[in-house]
Amino acid sequence: MSSDAMSTKLSRRHILGGACCAGIAAPAIGLGLVPAPVLAQATDHASHGPTTNLTPQEALALLKQGNADFVNNVPFAAPVDAQxxxxxxxxxxxxxxxxxxxxxxxxxxxxFGRGLGELFIVRNAGNVVDTAAMGSVEYAVGNLGVPLVVVMGHERCGAVGAALSVVGENATFPGSIGHMVDPILPAAIKAHAEAGADAPEDEVFAAAVRENVARVVTELRTSSPVLAGPLAEGRLMVVGAYYDLDEGRVDFFMES
Ligand SMILES: [Zn+2]
Structure with missing residues (x-):
């Protein structure tokens, strides 16, 4: 083990031990047993071991290459073994x-043909950013030093379809589904309003998905104090993407 890795391990154990001995409740949030006091230090990368040395552009290039391999049926070769x-x-x-x-x-x-430990993933129906999602993204950027955030919508997304049906047909949904769809409504309204009278349904659908992604990208770029610094310094990119279910291709947009 290198001395750097050793010191990282020691410092990490020291931090975790300190939280323990101080009697601080350390709620595990599924991110590697990070205690709450460490999470509060949102820009303290050093407490969490080495971060990736990839630039935002290099990270994006890796995703594009991985998706190209997926589209072309290149056998999956990502690191997922015991080592x-x-x-x-x-x-x-x-x-x-x-x-x-x-x-x-x-x-x-x-x-994207990726393996263990490469993607920090936030998923919900409709790829929206609520408080939990925003906090998760901020944790990954602020504490783990992640250089790239991708917001990815997809063809025939059921959540966006639900939002379109609310706009077009006053549809309602049981339980919490209606509230879940609420943040997507502005995108659905815009796509619906901008579509011509004879616009094919799938075009309106795709426009709503892309608009929803664009709104989330803009929200991440403009409303997070944790992301603002890395964005301004060029250490972070937040981009949009659209996944084509039929072709398997991911089309990136809002790359700058
Ligand atoms: Zn979906």
Whole structure:
């Protein structure tokens, strides 16, 4: 083990031990047992081990290459074996935050040919950013030093379709589904309003998906104090993406 890795391990154990001995409740949030006091230090990368050294542009290029391989049926060769599992067992250094839809057809690691510990993923129906999602993205950028955030919508997204049906047909939904769809309504309204009278339904649908992604990208770029610094310094990019279910291709947009 290198001295750097050793000191990282020691400092991490020291931090975790300190939280323990001080009697501070340390709610595990599924991100590697990070105690609350460390989470509060939103720009303290050093406490979490080494971060990726990829630039935003390099991270994006890796995703594009991985998706091209997926489209071309290149056999999946991402690191997912026991050796990789052990390499990252003590700390993680993902290179992309992926905000995507829960849809079973759009699993990010598969679409981009990535393995364990590479993508930090936030998924919900309609790839929206609520408080939990925003905090997750901020944690990944602020604490893990992730240089790229991708917001990815997809063709025939059920959540966006639900929003379009609210706009077009006053549809209603049981339970919490209606509230879940609410943040997508502005995108659905815009796509609906801008579509010509004879616009094909799938075109309106795709426009609504892209508009929803664009709104989330803009929200991430403009409303987070944690992301603002890295964005201004060029250490972070937030981009949009659209996944074509039929072709398997991811089209990136809002790259600058
Ligand atoms: Zn979806």
């Amino acid at each position: 990789r599992r052990l390499e990252i067992a003590q700390s993680q250094s993902p290179f992309t935050v992926l905000v995507g839809c829960s849809d079973s057809r759009v699993g990010p690691e598969i679409l």
